[in-house]
Amino acid sequence: MYKKINLPSFLLFFLILSSNSYAEEYKNEKLHVDIIMEADHILTMNSSNTILKNSAIAIDGGLILDIDNIKNINAKYQTDNRISGKHKIALPGLINGHSHAAMTLLRGIADDRSLIDWLNNYIFPLEQQFVNADFVRIGTELACWEMIRGGTTTFVDMYFYPDVISKVVTKCGLRGLISSTISDNQTPNAQNAEDAINGGEEYINRWAQKTPTITPILGPHAIYSLNLAQLKETRRIAALTDTPISIHLSESEYELQYSKQTYGMTSIEALDSIDFFNGRTIAAHVVWPTKKEIAILAERNVGVIHNPTSNMKLASGIAPIADMLDAGILIGLGTDGAASNNDLDMWEEMRLAALLQKVTQMNPEVLPATTVLRMATTNGANIIGLGEKIGKLEIGMDADIIQVAFDDVHHQPNYDIPSHLVYVTDEQDVVTVIVNGKLLMHEGQFFTLDTKKISEEVAAMATKIANSIK
Numbered sequence: 001m002y003k004k005i006n007l008p009s010f011l012l013f014f015l016i017l018s019s020n021s022y023a024e025e026y027k028n029e030k031l032h033v034d035i036i037m038e039a040d041h042i043l044t045m046n047s048s049n050t051i052l053k054n055s056a057i058a059i060d061g062g063l064i065l066d067i068d069n070i071k072n073i074n075a076k077y078q079t080d081n082r083i084s085g086k087h088k089i090a091l092p093g094l095i096n097g098h099s100h101a102a103m104t105l106l107r108g109i110a111d112d113r114s115l116i117d118w119l120n121n122y123i124f125p126l127e128q129q130f131v132n133a134d135f136v137r138i139g140t141e142l143a144c145w146e147m148i149r150g151g152t153t154t155f156v157d158m159y160f161y162p163d164v165i166s167k168v169v170t171k172c173g174l175r176g177l178i179s180s181t182i183s184d185n186q187t188p189n190a191q192n193a194e195d196a197i198n199g200g201e202e203y204i205n206r207w208a209q210k211t212p213t214i215t216p217i218l219g220p221h222a223i224y225s226l227n228l229a230q231l232k233e234t235r236r237i238a239a240l241t242d243t244p245i246s247i248h249l250s251e252s253e254y255e256l257q258y259s260k261q262t263y264g265m266t267s268i269e270a271l272d273s274i275d276f277f278n279g280r281t282i283a284a285h286v287v288w289p290t291k292k293e294i295a296i297l298a299e300r301n302v303g304v305i306h307n308p309t310s311n312m313k314l315a316s317g318i319a320p321i322a323d324m325l326d327a328g329i330l331i332g333l334g335t336d337g338a339a340s341n342n343d344l345d346m347w348e349e350m351r352l353a354a355l356l357q358k359v360t361q362m363n364p365e366v367l368p369a370t371t372v373l374r375m376a377t378t379n380g381a382n383i384i385g386l387g388e389k390i391g392k393l394e395i396g397m398d399a400d401i402i403q404v405a406f407d408d409v410h411h412q413p414n415y416d417i418p419s420h421l422v423y424v425t426d427e428q429d430v431v432t433v434i435v436n437g438k439l440l441m442h443e444g445q446f447f448t449l450d451t452k453k454i455s456e457e458v459a460a461m462a463t464k465i466a467n468s469i470k
């Protein structure tokens with residue numbers, strides 16, 4: 001905005017006529033913007049993988065207003081919030097495509113067990129006992145803190161009490177695609193599938209268009225926790241409300257056997273038989289697809305979220321990411337819940353995604369660093385339907401931007417920025433997080449969270465949970 005000049009117009013006219021220097025100054029007045037972020041390098045993640053040197057981003061009204069070299073930005077804009085860029089890399093905020101945020105409160109509680117044993121004998125009973133609106137609020141706050149700390153700016157969540165999750169996410173300033181877990185089991189906020197589906201639809205209607213950073217979605221849990229008629233009903237509602245669906249798909253060998261025994265087909269085939277993929281689908285895991293199923297996913301434009309840590313920890317298997325990429329499937333990355341990871345660190349997911357495919361394929365050329373960075377940024381954005389707004393740094397995009405410090409010992413020397421970001425960087429290197437043009441974290445200071453209060457509430461809740469399993 002130009003500075004307002006409160007002078008009668010005749011006087012202003014006189015002043016302009018009489019003072020060359022004033023006219024010069026007026027002409028040169030710079031546009032005032034919310035934030036100017038500088039960076040030694042800006043990794044745009046645009047289609048040409050452009051990396052800009054000694055550049056800056058002008059951020060205003062939640063958007064990226066301009067990107068140019070520092071000299072030009074300083075000639076055009078002024079700000080009260082300038083973020084220094086010395087030894088810093090700016091890049092798009094990371095997109096965590098699959099999580100159960102509030103499960104941070106169950107971090108490390110029942111490690112080293114099989115998926116089904118872990119779910120049926122530990123996680124589901126604990127959730128039945130403890131999960132209520134308060135549990136979800138505290139767990140989601142802890143997760144948002146951790147995600148902001150590590151440079152995640154958008155996440156896709158599936159859990160209970162979605163209104164509580166959405167309120168927490170709105171307050172902490174992150175961007176979220178939030179769903180209520182829909183299952184035919186009794187859950188903390190539903191009696192059965194019908195109840196859960198109704199609850200999911202009502203939540204979508206409450207939150208659609210409510211705030212620019214929350215997208216309510218549907219979260220049918222999996223093919224083994226809902227029957228095909230119920231799954232078909234979730235797609236009907238998704239179509240009706242123009243909503244994406246997030247689902248666990250082909251995660252374990254158990255799911256494969258279950259689907260074959262129940263439907264005489266593998267799970268992706270069974271879902272395709274009811275036109276489940278007829279609409280935006282965010283499929284978490286996809287560890288056990290057949291060749292035929294990979295072709296179905298490619299044909300139906302299903303986005304796959306790879307969760308390497310969770311798949312390794314639960315020994316679910318190794319998702320054939322390289323084969324799915326070859327088939328043209330969009331692949332994003334996720335952490336899954338902190339109970340099966342056990343953190344929400346997207347840098348670790350990038351690193352493990354690359355390493356796991358290389359050693360499985362016995363081919364060091366698969367999943368190069370830039371491909372993995374795309375999975376955590378542009379691909380994730382396209383899968384969740386926000387590719388026009390986030391995932392890359394271009395003029396007009398929403399300002400979801402992070403800065404990573406590159407001056408610590410493990411980043412020296414620096415020959416190749418994408419390589420460092422994938423193979424070296426960790427959460428602690430993130431110094432600035434901006435979402436929708438709002439500064440959420442800078443140099444260890446959190447502007448939207450009361451971290452002391454969160455720690456106290458987490459400790460109190462953890463004591464209750466620990467006492468119950470003694």
Ligand SMILES: [Zn+2]
Nearest residue numbers: 248284336337
């Ligand atoms: Zn999951």
